[in-house]
């Protein structure tokens with residue numbers, strides 16, 4: 001919410017009025033604050049400064065090239081999950097040695113690309129994947145660094161769709177399969193085991209589970225050392241929570257402290273893969289009211305943004321704050337804010353108490369910087385929106401709107 005402030009009843013991002021951006025670039029429109037993003041980069045670097053740490057932004061959260069460039073300029077690396085993301089990471093100037101390739105289903109051509117560009121490491125999730133990387137390393141005559149993604153079977157309180165560190169999910173190696181992974185590694189002399197990784201899920205509000213996961217990885221690393229594998233780093237993934245509802249949530253410094261405390265005095269470097277925490281709050285989705293209507297049960301505000309721009313409410317019943325750009329006086333009313341897409345799930349907010357809205361009014365939807373545009377689609381043949389980056393009094397178009 002901090003990213004938007006009001007002056008004389010008008011919503012501004014940095015010192016630019018959202019109404020001016022809507023006029024110039026149209027709606028729906030993603031708008032980001034450069035100062036806020038740079039502030040997040042600075043804050044997370046400071047939080048993790050007491051232990052050698054590489055911060056790799058999980059590009060799936062937002063893959064806008066300009067935002068990525070800003071993060072690379074702050075020294076961040078990239079966590080990628082596809083050949084497309086890998087190419088983009090390289091394209092925006094990420095040093096290959098700061099790129100990790102995660103994901104449960106990498107294809108041979110994606111692996112070849114990563115090997116060819118000598119990325120830092122592949123986070124490997126199965127014996128079959130290790131074999132494929134091994135075969136490719138042999139064919140190309142190249143040494144390849146790999147890390148084992150561990151499924152620590154740690155339960156976290158979050159939406160089940162974004163919990164990834166449990167055995168019921170498809171991710172990682174369960175601890176009892178590590179001997180199989182070790183036997184496979186021995187078959188492929190060009191594979192070098194450099195680390196362990198895990199990712200517990202997203203929107204994790206406990207610092208304790210990170211400490212638990214760090215301890216678990218340390219324990220496995222020590223066991224591997226006894227079998228002759230000396231690792232350089234442990235990767236704790238992402239998942240740091242964001243307070244979409246202004247609810248209680250640990251500060252990034254608290255997450256950092258719990259991980260760093262567990263790693264203190266160990267020889268292992270730390271890697272983290274934050275996505276949401278870095279970019280969610282710095283972005284909003286700007287939208288215009290098309291119509292209002294009501295039936296015997298409900299009042300609806302139909303806006304020009306939809307699940308095609310921001311799918312999180314439809315997919316996870318996620319909450320995003322919604323506010324009018326111009327605060328009107330008048331009694332608040334309870335409304336459903338919905339989009340034009342032909343799905344009942346196409347809502348941005350349900351049962352919201354809002355000051356009166358009418359056709360043509362502008363609203364902004366907060367915390368839209370993560371998993372907003374990157375999950376946008378052309379469903380219903382809707383063109384994907386434009387993106388604008390604001391710095392001070394300037395707005396800059398960083399992605400043009402798709403046309404029909």
Ligand SMILES: Cc1ncc(COP(=O)(O)O)c(C=O)c1O
Pocket residue numbers: 058060061079102103164199201202203237238239240273274275276277
């Ligand atoms: C392997 C991995 N790392 C990092 C992330 C980023 O998570 P978050 O955006 O919650 O920080 C994800 C998200 O799905 C992931 O799967």
